[in-house]
Amino acid sequence: MAQWIVNYLPTWNIIRISGIAAYVLLFAGVFLGIAQGMPMAKGKPKAVMFKWHTRTTWLAFGLGLVHALTLYIDHYSPFTWGALLIPFTASVHPIGSGLGTLSFYGLVIVLLSSDLRSKLGRKWWFLFHMLSYPVFIGLLVHGMVTGSDAGNIILRMMYVFTGLSIIGITVLRGMLRERKGPEITIGPKWTPSEPAAEQKWVEGYGLAGTVQPKHLK
Ligand code: HEM
Numbered sequence: 743m744a745q746w747i748v749n750y751l752p753t754w755n756i757i758r759i760s761g762i763a764a765y766v767l768l769f770a771g772v773f774l775g776i777a778q779g780m781p782m783a784k785g786k787p788k789a790v791m792f793k794w795h796t797r798t799t800w801l802a803f804g805l806g807l808v809h810a811l812t813l814y815i816d817h818y819s820p821f822t823w824g825a826l827l828i829p830f831t832a833s834v835h836p837i838g839s840g841l842g843t844l845s846f847y848g849l850v851i852v853l854l855s856s857d858l859r860s861k862l863g864r865k866w867w868f869l870f871h872m873l874s875y876p877v878f879i880g881l882l883v884h885g886m887v888t889g890s891d892a893g894n895i896i897l898r899m900m901y902v903f904t905g906l907s908i909i910g911i912t913v914l915r916g917m918l919r920e921r922k923g924p925e926i927t928i929g930p931k932w933t934p935s936e937p938a939a940e941q942k943w944v945e946g947y948g949l950a951g952t953v954q955p956k957h958l959k
Contacts, residue, residue, distance in 0.1 A: 753816040757809055758891060764805035765885050768849070769904040771799035772878050776911050781918050796856075803853055806846055838888030845880030848873045878908060 777783060778791035813821040821839075825832035830840030855862055855870035862870070882905055891897050 748815050749817060751812075751815070753812050754818060754890075756812045757816065758889065760805045760809040760812065761885065761889065762891070762897070764802045764809055765881055766900075766904075767798045767805065768802035768878060768881060769908070771795055771802055772874055772908055773911060774798065775874065776908070776915055780915055799849075799853065803849055806849065810842070810846065835888045838884050841880045842884040842888065845877045845884060848877040848880065852877060879905075 774791045774795035778788050778795060783791060810826055814823070814826060819834055821832060821834075825839070826843065829843045830836050832839040851870055852873050855867055859867040882901055885897075886892050886901050889897070892901075
């Protein structure tokens with residue numbers, strides 16, 4: 743029965759659709775994470791952006807998992823557990839698939855460290871959270887070099903648009919920080935015992951507020 747279902751599942755379409763949807767959700771998650779840290783983001787809009795930042799990133803993880811597991815049951819070009827789990831060992835698209843696996847591990851670290859932030863402390867949480875940038879870039883390149891649809895003009899434009907948007911909003915936030923200097927309006931209060939340089943980083947990269955305060959949970 744299980745084999746019958748697997749044989750009739752449109753696995754290739756599931757792999758493509760879940761991969762593209764996971765990437766778009768990850769883009770939304772990273773974009774919202776940066777946007778909610780902008781100096782002008784305050785109050786309810788900031789809280790809503792933060793909520794969707796978390797939701798979209800978790801959804802990206804879920805769909806990324808569906809995407810990878812469907813590669814395992816795919817009947818046309820199945821992946822072994824080794825090819826899925828050990829980067830750069832796949833016989834199909836070894837580099838692109840390896841990037842997918844590595845980035846997926848990075849995403850797991852970002853999500854787990856966010857859940858364990860109270861145990862890790864702000865400094866370690868922040869350092870792990872910075873992995874979001876290489877994870878996003880890794881998955882952008884992964885989609886572009888591995889995907890069967892990567893030659894499609896609409897998808898190419900999507901990769902260019904999403905990549906440029908993340909660069910643009912990151913630069914904009916850096917510029918606004920220099921002029922105005924954002925204030926932490928969400929998240930736990932900064933404790934004076936923690937180093938000032940780290941606080942500057944957190945503020946500069948708009949990560950202030952990615953630690954969810956109790957009243958928003
Ligand atoms: C969150 C994690 C992941 C995301 C967001 C993601 C995203 C994508 C995207 C956007 C595509 C292009 C789809 C297309 O153009 O048709 C793709 C294709 C592909 N991905 Fe991933 N991926 C992830 C994880 C992985 C992992 C862990 C592997 C395991 C090696 C993997 C292997 C592949 C392969 C082999 C393809 C080519 C499928 C085809 O024939 O079109 N991906 N992925």
